[in-house]
Every structure is written in C-alpha cells, then in structure tokens.
Amino acid sequence: MNNLKTLSLSIAIAMFLITATDAQQITLDQVQVTNSTGTQIYTTNNDKDVQGTPFYSEDWQMGKVIFNNSKFSKEVPLSYNSYTQELFFKQQEIIKVLDPKQIKGFVFTKTGETFKYGNSSEEFEITPSTPLRVIYDGKVELLVLHQTVRTRGNTKDPLTGKVTDRYSKSEIFLIKKTDGSFKKTRIRKKNMINDLGTHKKELEKFTKDNRNKVKSEKDAVELLEFYDSLLDK
Numbered sequence: 001m002n003n004l005k006t007l008s009l010s011i012a013i014a015m016f017l018i019t020a021t022d023a024q025q026i027t028l029d030q031v032q033v034t035n036s037t038g039t040q041i042y043t044t045n046n047d048k049d050v051q052g053t054p055f056y057s058e059d060w061q062m063g064k065v066i067f068n069n070s071k072f073s074k075e076v077p078l079s080y081n082s083y084t085q086e087l088f089f090k091q092q093e094i095i096k097v098l099d100p101k102q103i104k105g106f107v108f109t110k111t112g113e114t115f116k117y118g119n120s121s122e123e124f125e126i127t128p129s130t131p132l133r134v135i136y137d138g139k140v141e142l143l144v145l146h147q148t149v150r151t152r153g154n155t156k157d158p159l160t161g162k163v164t165d166r167y168s169k170s171e172i173f174l175i176k177k178t179d180g181s182f183k184k185t186r187i188r189k190k191n192m193i194n195d196l197g198t199h200k201k202e203l204e205k206f207t208k209d210n211r212n213k214v215k216s217e218k219d220a221v222e223l224l225e226f227y228d229s230l231l232d233k
Contacts, residue, residue, distance in 0.1 A: 052167030054083030054148045057108075060090065065098065066105040066116070075109060083148040083167065085130055100129040119143070121182045124172065132174070136221045138228045140196070141176040142185075178231070189214035192223060199230045 056079075063078040065087075077090040087098045087106060105116035115131035124145060126132070133144040147170050153163040175183045175195055185195040192214055193203045206212070206226045212219050 049162050049164045050167070051164055052169075054081050054150070054167050056080040056082050056146060061108045061110065063106055063108040065089065065103050066107065068102065068104050070104060072107075078106060078108065080106070080115070080131065081148075082146045082169065083150060087131070100131070105131065105134075119176070119182075121174075124174065124182060124184070126182075135173075135217050136224045138224060139178055139231050140224060140227060142217075142220055142224055143174045143176055145172040145174060146170075147172065187214060187217060187220050189223075192220060196227055199227060202230055203227060 060077040060079050062075050064075055065073040065078075067073070079088045079090075080086075081088065085100075087100070087103075088095055089098060090096075100117050103117065105114060107114040114134045116134055117131055118128050119126050119130065119132055120128055126145065130145070133146060134141070135144060136142040149168050149170075151166045151168065153165050156163050173185050173187060175185050175192070177183065177197075183195045183197075185191050189207055189212075193200055193207075196203065203223065203226070207214060207223065210222070212222055214220055214223055
C-alpha cells in the first residue's frame with residue numbers, strides 16, 4: 001500500500017489562507033489543512049494485527065481537489081480514508097490532511113470517480129464534511145456513501161499472541177430528490193423506479209423499450225437522465 005499502513009504522517013498545518021481571485025492560479029497551498037483526528041493513519045501496536053484497509057484504494061491515486069469556487073488543483077497523489085473520512089494528499093513527499101470545509105470535492109483522474117462534500121442527512125449520519133461519490137448529478141442525484149467499520153479483536157491468536165482487528169467496507173446508494181431529501185436505494189430496476197416515487201409507468205416503459213435492466217451504474221445513469229427529462233414536462 002506504498003507504506004500507508006505503517007507511515008507516521010508528518011502533517012503540515014497551513015497558518016494562513018490566501019484570498020484568491022479568478023485571475024489568480026489557485027494551489028493547494030492556499031487551502032487550509034488540518035490534523036483533525038491525529039498524525040497517523042494507523043496507530044502502531046505490536047500486540048495487534050490489522051486485516052483490511054480503511055482506504056478507498058489500496059494505493060495512492062493521482063487526482064485533483066475541487067475548490068469551493070469550482071476550480072481544480074493541479075494533479076497530486078490522493079488517498080481517501082473512509083474510516084476517518086479524511087482526504088490525504090502528498091506534496092513534496094509531505095502528507096497532509098485537507099480541511100473539508102475548504103474544498104468542494106475531489107476526483108480521481110484515472111477512473112473519473114468524483115466525490116463531493118456539502119450534503120447533510122441525520123438519517124444516514126451524513127454531515128457537510130462527509131464526501132459522497134457522485135454517480136449522477138442532475139435534477140435528482142445518485143450518490144454513494146462509502147463506509148468502513150473497524151471491528152476490534154478480543155481474542156489472541158494462540159500462535160502469535162496477537163489480537164486481530166478488521167476493517168470491513170460497505171456502500172449505501174442514495175437518491176437525492178429535488179426537495180433535498182435522501183432515499184436509500186439499490187442498483188436494480190424495481191428498487192430505483194419505486195424509490196424515485198413518480199412517473200413509474202413512464203420509467204417502466206423506458207426500461208422495456210431500451211432493454212435497460214438497471215444492473216449497473218451506467219444503466220442507472222440512463223434511467224435518471226430519462227427521469228430528469230420527465231421533470232421538465
């Protein structure tokens with residue numbers, strides 16, 4: 001994992017913010033960073049083993065940070081920790097944690113996966129600092145909440161004498177409706193049509209005519225694009 005598991009992070013705290021105009025080139029140095037939950041990704045403990053990873057990806061991925069004015073940073077190595085909900089970036093071999101209040105989102109260059117901040121839901125424990133992956137962003141939105149849970153081990157391995165903790169991942173698909181409310185859904189035709197709530201007959205006809213069984217994120221995007229067109233009528 002490119003030393004992510006054992007790396008003790010040296011987090012540099014920016015002491016000031018630079019006010020940028022559209023004429024200025026914005027850089028990551030102009031965005032405040034924070035040490036929030038600490039200076040280590042993993043706490044070193046010789047009595048414990050850890051299985052799994054809290055990171056969205058095993059390795060650093062090249063990506064860009066989206067600033068609050070919608071401008072993009074230069075491409076930098078990024079790593080998102082879905083357990084602590086922290087976004088790490090590497091700059092001149094120094095690892096920093098970005099303050100989510102200072103940015104709008106981030107995107108991984110190779111995959112095109114985009115995450116954005118700013119949503120809130122008590123039901124799903126989403127705060128404005130929780131990044132959600134964007135599948136579709138229209139009048140309605142299809143978002144994914146990536147979660148990681150750490151299960152603490154409580155028994156020692158008889159051979160090694162160590163306790164094993166485990167990270168397990170899950171994802172929740174959410175439809176954000178035009179009124180701002182969230183509805184949990186699945187990438188399935190029946191679920192999405194029911195969870196959208198309106199225009200069910202038109203959606204059923206669309207999926208039948210286009211042989212769209214809504215089994216993939218791409219299928220879901222096509223369905224939502226059609227649904228958005230119905231909202232204009």
